[in-house]
Every structure is written in C-alpha cells, then in structure tokens.
Amino acid sequence: MDAVKNGTRALRADLQVIADLVEPGSRVLDVGCGDGALLTYLNAQKRVDGRGVELSQSGVNSCVAHGLSVIQGDADTDLKDYPSDAFDYVILSQTLQATHNPKRVVSEMVRIGRRAIVSFPNFGFWRVRLNLLVGGRMPVTEALGYAWYETPNIHLCTLKDFVAMCREVGVTIEKGIALAHTGHAGDIHPTGLFTNWLAEQGVYLLKRDGD
Amino acid sequence: MTSPPGSSPGFESPAIDIGNLPGHSVELGRDAPLVLDCGVTLSPFTVAYQTYGELNAGKSNAVLVCHALTGDQFVAESHPVTGKEGWWEKMVGPGKPLDTERYFIICANVLSGCMGTTGPRSENPETGKPYGLDFPVITVRDMVNAQKLLIDHLGIGQLFCVIGGSMGGMQVLQWAVSYPELVFAAVPIAASARHSAQNIAFHEIGRQAIMADPDWNGGDYYSRDTRPHSGLAVARMVAHITYLSEPALQRKFGRMLQDRPEVTYGFDADFRVESYLRHQGITFVERFDANSYLYITRAMDYFDLAEEHDNVLARAFPETPVRFCVISFTSDWLFPTSESRAMVHALNAVAANVSFVEIDADGGHDSFLLDVPELHATLSGFLDGAAEHRGIT
Numbered sequence: 001m002d003a004v005k006n007g008t009r010a011l012r013a014d015l016q017v018i019a020d021l022v023e024p025g026s027r028v029l030d031v032g033c034g035d036g037a038l039l040t041y042l043n044a045q046k047r048v049d050g051r052g053v054e055l056s057q058s059g060v061n062s063c064v065a066h067g068l069s070v071i072q073g074d075a076d077t078d079l080k081d082y083p084s085d086a087f088d089y090v091i092l093s094q095t096l097q098a099t100h101n102p103k104r105v106v107s108e109m110v111r112i113g114r115r116a117i118v119s120f121p122n123f124g125f126w127r128v129r130l131n132l133l134v135g136g137r138m139p140v141t142e143a144l145g146y147a148w149y150e151t152p153n154i155h156l157c158t159l160k161d162f163v164a165m166c167r168e169v170g171v172t173i174e175k176g177i178a179l180a181h182t183g184h185a186g187d188i189h190p191t192g193l194f195t196n197w198l199a200e201q202g203v204y205l206l207k208r209d210g211d
Numbered sequence: 212m213t214s215p216p217g218s219s220p221g222f223e224s225p226a227i228d229i230g231n232l233p234g235h236s237v238e239l240g241r242d243a244p245l246v247l248d249c250g251v252t253l254s255p256f257t258v259a260y261q262t263y264g265e266l267n268a269g270k271s272n273a274v275l276v277c278h279a280l281t282g283d284q285f286v287a288e289s290h291p292v293t294g295k296e297g298w299w300e301k302m303v304g305p306g307k308p309l310d311t312e313r314y315f316i317i318c319a320n321v322l323s324g325c326m327g328t329t330g331p332r333s334e335n336p337e338t339g340k341p342y343g344l345d346f347p348v349i350t351v352r353d354m355v356n357a358q359k360l361l362i363d364h365l366g367i368g369q370l371f372c373v374i375g376g377s378m379g380g381m382q383v384l385q386w387a388v389s390y391p392e393l394v395f396a397a398v399p400i401a402a403s404a405r406h407s408a409q410n411i412a413f414h415e416i417g418r419q420a421i422m423a424d425p426d427w428n429g430g431d432y433y434s435r436d437t438r439p440h441s442g443l444a445v446a447r448m449v450a451h452i453t454y455l456s457e458p459a460l461q462r463k464f465g466r467m468l469q470d471r472p473e474v475t476y477g478f479d480a481d482f483r484v485e486s487y488l489r490h491q492g493i494t495f496v497e498r499f500d501a502n503s504y505l506y507i508t509r510a511m512d513y514f515d516l517a518e519e520h521d522n523v524l525a526r527a528f529p530e531t532p533v534r535f536c537v538i539s540f541t542s543d544w545l546f547p548t549s550e551s552r553a554m555v556h557a558l559n560a561v562a563a564n565v566s567f568v569e570i571d572a573d574g575g576h577d578s579f580l581l582d583v584p585e586l587h588a589t590l591s592g593f594l595d596g597a598a599e600h601r602g603i604t
Contacts (some may be wrong), residue, residue, distance in 0.1 A: 049564070051564065051565075057568075057569055060567070060568060061568050061570070061585060061588075061589060063566075064536065064566045064568050064589050064592055064593055065585075065588040065589050065591070065592035065593075066592050066596075067592050067593065067595050067596025067597075067599065068566070068596065069534070069564050069565065069566045070566055070567075071537075071555055071559070071565055071566060071567035072568070072569060073555075073567075078556075078559070081556045081559040081560050082559050082560065082562060083560060083561065083562055086562035087562070
C-alpha cells in the first residue's frame with residue numbers, strides 16, 4: 001500500500017506513457033480514474049493538482065479513502081458541468097470505447113482542458129483482425145478481454161478511425177504514441193498505415209483546433 | 212391534551228439544569244454586534260462550546276464540528292444531562308478519524324440552542340425574563356456568523372476543517388460560502404444546499420405539535436410548572452422516523468409486540484416500534500427546549516444557498532479555494548444523494564476541489580451518527596490528504 005500511496009508502484013504501460021506527457025505542477029482531471037493509480041502517481045511524482053471522476057462507487061470510495069479528490073460521475077453526462085479551460089490536462093484512459101458518445105466526450109475534454117490525453121485499444125491491431133478473419137469469432141485479446149455478450153466496450157475503433165473522428169470534431173492531434181503488444185512505446189505518425197496493424201493501443205495528446 | 216387511558220407516554224421529567232454545564236462559555240458580540248438576517252442586532256450574546264485536543268503552535272489544526280438540529284457541543288464525552296455517550300464519540304477521539312491527538316476540535320452550541328448558547332430560553336436583557344417568542348428568528352448564516360466570532364475570539368485565523376452532518380452540513384456549506392478563505396477543507400455530510408419542501412413539511416408537523424400543546428402557552432412557559440413536553444415529544448417522534456429508513460425499522464422492529472403475547476385491543480404501545488418512539492420522545496424532552504426546537508427547525512427551513520444567486524448554486528462558490536468532501540448515504544431519504552449530487556455539480560461548475568462519496572448504509576439519515584466503517588475510512592483518507600496539503604503532521 002505504501003508503494004501505491006507514494007506513487008512508486010509500476011503503472012500500467014499506457015498510464016506510464018500518459019504520465020510522461022503531463023507537465024509537472026499542472027491541473028489534471030482523470031476521467032474514469034479507476035483505483036486512482038495514475039492520479040496517485042501524478043500527485044507524488046509530478047506534484048499535480050489532480051482530480052478524478054469514476055463511474056464505480058467502490059472505485060470512488062477507495063480513491064477518497066486514499067486521499068484523492070475523486071467524485072462519482074459519468075464521462076458521458078458529467079463533463080458538461082465543468083467550466084472551459086478548468087484544467088491543463090483532461091485524461092481518458094481505456095474508457096473512450098465504453099462511452100455512449102465518444103465524439104461528445106472528446107469535444108468536452110478539449111473544452112474543459114487545454115490538452116486532452118486519450119488512450120484506447122486499437123481494433124485494427126493485427127491479432128484482432130486475424131481473430132475475426134481466421135477464427136470467424138468476435139476478437140478476444142489481452143487489450144479486449146471480454147466476450148461479445150458481456151463487453152462494456154460498445155464503441156471500438158481503430159487508430160485510423162480515431163484520427164478521422166478528431167478531424168471531424170475539430171481536434172488537433174499534437175502527438176500520437178503507439179503501444180506494441182510488448183507494451184513498448186515508439187513515436188508513430190498518427191496516420192501511419194502499418195502502425196494501425198502493429199499497435200495494440202494508442203495514446204493521443206489532443207488540443208482544440210486553432211489553440 | 213387528553214389521551215385515552217393507558218396511552219399516555221408519560222412526559223414527566225425534571226427541568227434541564229444548564230447552570231453548571233461542563234465546557235466553556237464566552238460572551239461575544241459586545242465590540243462587534245451580531246446583525247442577524249432578520250435585521251435584529253444581538254449584542255452581547257453567549258456561546259457555549261467544548262474543545263478536545265490541543266491547538267498547535269501554528270494554529271493550523273483547528274477543526275470546527277457543527278452539530279445537527281438536536282445535537283450540542285458535547286461531541287465526545289458523556290452528556291451532562293442524559294449521561295449518554297457523546298453524539299460523535301465514534302468519530303472524535305484519540306486515533307479516530309477526527310484524531311484529538313492531531314487536531315484541535317471545537318464544537319459550539321448553535322445560536323438559539325438550549326445548551327448554554329443564547330436562545331429563546333435565555334434572559335432578554337430588556338425584560339429580565341426569558342425571551343420566549345421575543346427571541347429573533349435566526350438563520351443558519353446567523354449561526355455561522357456567531358461561530359465566526361468564537362473563532363476570532365480563539366485567535367484562529369483559518370480552520371483546517373469544518374465538518375458536520377445534516378444541519379451541521381448546512382453550516383459547513385454556509386461557512387464555505389461566507390468565509391471561503393477561512394476554511395481549508397469542508398465536509399458536508401448527509402446535507403443539502405437548500406431545505407426541500409418535504410423537509411419543511413415535516414418540520415411544520417413538529418412545530419404544530421408543539422404549538423398545539425396547551426402547555427406551550429404561546430412560547431411563554433419558562434415561569435410555569437409545566438412544559439410543552441407532549442408536543443415536543445410528538446415532534447421528536449415524527450422527526451425520528453425521518454432519520455431512519457424503512458428497511459432499518461423493519462429489521463429492528465418488524466411487527467414485534469412490546470412485552471406482551473398478543474395485541475391488547477387498545478391504544479397502549481402494543482408494538483415495539485411504538486414503545487421505541489415513545490421512549491425517543493420522553494428522553495428528548497429531558498434535554499431539549501421546545502422553543503429552541505421551533506427556532507432551529509425554522510433556521511433549516513430558511514436555508515437556501517442558491518436563492519440570492521438567481522437559484523444558480525454554483526454562483527455561491529466563485530473560485531472557492533476550499534477542498535470539499537461531500538458524503539451521502541444510500542438509504543437517506545430526508546437528505547438524499549440527489550441533494551449531494553446537486554452540490555457536487557455546482558462545485559464542478561466552478562472547478563472546485565471536490566470529492567464525493569455515496570456510502571452504502573441502511574441506517575437512513577442518521578447513518579452519519581452510526582458505526583459505518585466506510586464513513587470512517589472516507590473521512591480518515593480525506594483528512595489525511597488535506598492535512599498533508601496543509602502541512603499538519
């Protein structure tokens with residue numbers, strides 16, 4: 001528990017990539033903060049003013065009991081309450097695909113944050129494609145660990161799909177990072193053809209067009 | 212008020228002796244009069260309060276605990292009138308979430324209360340007799356302004372935390388609105404930013420019960436031998452039901468009979484739940500003044516933080532520096548979670564630092580007074596985090 005509190009526990013691969021994008025001392029809103037691992041790390045290692053929103057009540061209660069500022073809320077409905085530019089970063093990790101309206105969620109994120117950081121599983125990953133192509137069944141992989149009938153992931157997309165959506169809603173991609181199956185992160189061109197085959201997850205740093 | 216034979220709950224009890232209460236008492240408002248919301252000026256007035264723990268050298272560890280409607284300053288010690296344990300002894304003490312080895316805990320009897328702070332039972336300096344209904348109607352803001360004068364008197368520049376449940380939570384919110392720079396952290400529990408129509412309605416029943424008691428005598432009963440105990444007890448009985456939950460009542464009492472094998476075909480307390488409620492009524496009148504009950508319920512009814520901000524609650528908290536921890540309980544139908552959520556939405560709208568926890572507990576509104584481990588864990592975690600930011604070791 002001390003490792004958790006000090007933020008020295010090893011972070012999930014995509015969370016570490018996200019954490020590395022955050023400037024020290026900034027104001028951060030982590031939407032879908034889960035057990036608070038990223039917030040704890042950012043508080044301890046980057047001295048951020050961190051807040052969280054989490055759907056599950058047990059996750060919220062555990063976060064608050066560990067001293068984090070977290071509220072129970074829903075990415076789809078509760079982001080509209082926040083004023084514009086309230087945060088330096090609004091983070092959405094591995095949650096976009098479970099939202100009802102990903103377009104609106106991303107738009108709200110770049111409204112209330114000067115930057116938004118989104119990570120999600122890439123449905124264009126070759127194993128996912130192969131799964132469906134050869135096996136003929138809905139893909140179940142490490143990053144997509146649910147059977148079709150119980151998955152919370154209702155809006156899956158590929159890296160290319162995400163890039164196209166950003167263009168559509170007026171969001172500029174400042175940086176795109178692909179995570180390979182090994183968890184290895186290497187800079188990629190946001191629209192790279194092979195990246196969309198090779199990346200198991202994508203992490204994107206976003207801002208409003210024109211800002 | 213006559214009752215059918217055998218049904219009188221028997222409201223005979225000794226008068227409250229508040230002449231020798233333990234704790235502190237201070238006369239305030241002589242230099243800086245307290246101007247009440249109703250326009251009347253109170254000067255001077257008395258505040259009775261109790262403290263636990265020690266104020267540190269930097270005066271940074273003071274926690275103001277705000278009590279609820281029928282609470283008082285005896286938070287963590289046996290009550291001088293009833294002998295029962297302090298109303299928040301589970302929460303306040305060495306090693307507890309409000310750790311008296313770490314924090315300096317202050318709790319003051321609210322203005323218009325009946326445990327030593329000036330209220331309708333106090334002597335009206337103009338007449339030399341108890342105020343009765345000549346006491347001015349007070350508001351939650353008046354209560355908080357009186358507490359502010361106490362904090363000034365104690366030489367405390369900023370409170371580390373203001374915390375309380377129910378009406379205590381209303382005071383917490385009022386503190387954050389009136390004196391945001393003086394509050395580092397605020398914990399409103401089972402509270403609301405405005406008293407709902409349903410809650411006003413229940414209070415009105417309680418007040419009508421008191422005022423319908425002939426012994427109330429227009430509020431002028433202090434010089435008489437009798438007190439409006441029946442009315443006050445009925446008010447307490449109604450209110451007490453609203454503090455519980457249906458499942459908790461069912462679990463505790465069901466349809467069990469009270470010390471009898473079968474119903475008696477009369478109006479005696481056949482059911483255990485009736486006996487319990489009567490007991491609640493009888494014990495309450497021993498320690499509480501009926502007029503204080505009228506005044507304090509009224510203060511709660513008038514509470515609406517959004518009213519003077521065009522009903523936009525967020526405007527009551529512009530750029531608030533306060534760290535909030537809002538807590539509600541699943542079974543609380545008097546101050547339901549939706550009320551806390553409305554507060555949280557308003558605080559989000561000003562990007563305030565806010566935590567919000569709904570705790571699964573079946574004890575109803577009174578859950579904040581009960582042994583609910585998740586409440587303790589939440590408070591400990593929040594206070595630890597806040598203390599770290601405030602630099603309290």
